[in-house]
């Protein structure tokens with residue numbers, strides 16, 4: 001199974017990347033080895049000036065593993081009540097209209113505040129909806145992430161940890177079922 005975890009910010013040392021690395025270990029326990037794609041590595045300088053629809057080698061290389069994936073798990077921090085701008089830029093540089101059609105997608109929200117990035121994830125889901133992605137309904141929202149998350153042990157709250165593990169197992173099944181239906 002070709003699963004990518006997208007750490008959806010370019011902020012250095014982000015908690016989203018740390019959560020992505022931890023969640024990767026949960027998938028590995030289930031026998032799946034996802035790769036992490038960090039938007040820190042998005043070649044932003046190469047799209048300066050609005051080069052939408054142009055052939056840009058660094059963008060093609062960056063997006064290729066995303067386009068080949070069987071499923072995408074987005075770890076999305078909340079920035080000013082929304083999802084980070086770099087994530088929208090990524091979407092705007094994916095092929096239109098086919099990039100997400102029928103592609104299983106799941107979400108983990110990460111925020112310093114009390115709403116666990118609910119706003120950011122739901123805003124992003126509106127974009128995915130428009131682009132006909134196949135959205136996995138079990139989402140996880142990590143509020144007060146600085147206290148709630150330990151990079152080695154996961155989520156301090158037992159129920160939240162169970163939700164994360166349940167999302168992991170459920171998303172693997174969701175991707176498998178979708179693959180069988182497509183074959």
Ligand SMILES: Cc1cc2nc3c(=O)[nH]c(=O)nc-3n(C[C@H](O)[C@H](O)[C@H](O)COP(=O)(O)O)c2cc1C
Pocket residue numbers: 009011013014015016017077078079080081082110111112113114115116117145
């Ligand atoms: C530009 C910016 C805007 C932010 N806006 C919010 C916000 O609206 N609500 C919130 O709960 N946290 C906000 N935060 C804090 C992030 O939720 C916090 O940094 C958290 O660790 C997740 O982001 P990270 O992956 O960049 O570390 C903001 C952080 C940045 C850098």
